[in-house]
Amino acid sequence: MIQTCRKFLLCCTIVAVSAVAGAQESVRLPDLGGTSTRILSPEEERRFPREFEQYMRASELLVEDPMVRDYFVDMGYRLVSYSDRAEENFHFFVLQEPNINAFAAPAGVIALHSGLLLAAQDEHEVAGVVAHEIAHVTQDHLARGMENAQRTALPTLLASIGLALAAASAGSGGDASQAILLGGMSLAQQFQINYTRQSESEADRIGIQLLARAGYDPHGMTRFFERLNLLSRPMGEGPPEYLRTHPLTVNRIAEARTRAERLDSKPERGDDEFHFVQARLRALSTETTKAELWFRVRLSGSERPTDAMRYGLALTLMRDQRLDAARDEVETLLESSPNRQIFRLLHAELLVNEGRVAEALDELESLMRQYPGSRQVTIEYARTLMHERDTERAAKATQVLRDYLQHHPDDLPRTELYARAADRAGDHVRAAEALAESYYMRGGIWEAIVQLERVIEREDLDYYQRSRIGSRLNQLRAEWLRLSERERLRQRDRDR
Incomplete structure (x- = not known):
């Protein structure tokens, strides 16, 4: 279904873009880091974040799971609060894209690919990428990179982003990629910002400072970049998408490491929650056989938190309707921490899958009393109330959702x-x-x-x-x- 939507997105984009043929290298996801009104009008800047979200949703690329999305939105805002533009609006999105990439766009839009989130070892690495993108925005790198360009209409900008997403998904050399080249390369190339060494160095410097101020490990950015360099070596494959839009040099990595060491900052945040969120994203977005194998391998080792890996395995087994096996994992989690909210929510989800809706509602009503402001609990409670065609439960769901909305x-x-x-x-x-x-x-x-x-x-x-x-x-x-x-x-x- 997603591949079909990508093809549809590609067709819409080719129609929207001026057709200019040319033998140029494959377009990569643009890094549009800035909020200048020289790129969009003030009114279009106001509309852009909402229309970007609508555009990604229509293409079935938007990750809307509240646990996943809220975690990275909170991370983004935490970092922004320590920037010199803390009063400006930023908008953070997770896209269902396997490529390891992230990008910034006008009006403070920053998008993270699911592939990047799944490749990270801890939250400090992801925070390093987010901080780097925030720095591209706060330093107006897009505005500087497109200083001589004419103002661009919002639909044209959305079409350009869609074109580059389709190109990145197709990869170089395929028929779809050739169609993209023939269908409007010039516009996408207009937004392909090749940041100067100065811009990248500035984004590194400011991003590392943001990491330290926000309580993250300032070495997280460097660790992630180093691992991406290693990922580019097997089987002669090209570098990950992020390295194509953010080229690295040995000197740049060394400079970033030196900056982090000078800060002499110890991370204030633990990353236990990150591993649960990452496990949920993997369980919901990866083919079940591959996901199960991934979690079982990690459970047999010690590189990832055991409870988070068991949580992801239980979700994967539920997706595959292997409920007896899922119950074994859920009961193990509850034995270790019987009152932990995330485990009780998982238990309620299992009860619904087993057809024990009334028991699930009892569990969720208890959680509602204990955590009256919890978004996760409220959503699961409303969803469970609507699981069966019951008028009274529907009326209760209406009240719960009206307050929530x-x-x-x-x-x-x-x-x-x-x-x-x-x-x-x-x-x-x-x-x-x-x-x-x-x-x-x-x-x-x-x-x-x-x-x-x-x-x-x-x-x-x-x-x-x-x-x-x-x-x-x-x-x-x-x-x-x-x-x-x-x-x-x-x-x-x-x-x-």
Whole structure:
């Protein structure tokens, strides 16, 4: 399915980009580190993070698991808080891409590939990459690299990123790669920033300082770069994607190591949580046979925390519906730490898979009382309430999700779950409103408008419902008018 979406993304991109043929080397994922309005207009900078998210979601490249996403968003904001642009907006995303890479884009967008996260040995290495990308943004390296370029329209920028993603996925030499070369290389090359030695050195220096200030090991960045260099040697393969967009030299690594040593900083953070998050990402994104083998090999050794490897193995076995084997692993975890939240959530997930939904709800209600503000507990509780077609449970899920979405209004999966819960509970107006919001979050402003226009025509709406829906309609219509004529036509055609 993902490969199909990549092909679709490639076709859309080729249409969107000016076709210029040329025999140039394969385009690599662009490193667009900056927030200058010389690249996007102020209004487009405001819209870009949301539209980037919609674009990646439509291509099924966005990792939306809340445990995985929240962990790396928290890491990013922690690092940003120690930068000289702590007041600016940054936006962190995890993409389901096996390549070892990360990139920064306008408006403070920073994306991490799942391949990079799975290749890291600890959280300090990932934090080193994130800090480096943050430094590219805070130092306006993109603005400097494109100083003479004309301002670029937002759809064109998104198309360029999509083109480079497709090229990186296809690899050099394949038919798809050749199609990319014939379909618009010039625009993608425009965003292919070959950072100068000065820019890379500056990003290293500032990134290492951010690591130390935020309580991470300042040597994490250097360790990860050194390992990526080693990964490029087997079987004559080219270097990992990240080294192509961030070329390394022996001198650069030595300088980074010296800077880290001068800081004489000891990490304040342990990385136990990182290994659980990484294990979850591997279990959810890797073919089950490969994932099971990976976890069992690590369980037989001592290089990774045993509990995290057992957690990942249990999730993998559940994905494969080998529930008896999964129960053995879960019970072992509970014996070691019976009150640990992550193990109790795993136990509830196992109970649901075994068809013991009532028992799972008992476990989750206990967790809700113990951790009333926990996002993970709330999401799992609402999901379990909706596991069976029960009107009373659906009504309870509606209340839980309504409160949750007040704090997390941009959570698309939970918005869609709320729409289903409200509909099952008989609140069809709220269900229709939530459905409209889900259209909007997927980039369908016109579809959201049409949905709300149908709702507001109902004769049974009370004053408050009509006011609420009318206010949202006005907001959407104003945003609709700000779109280009081409984009409005595209959305209307899609709606038909």
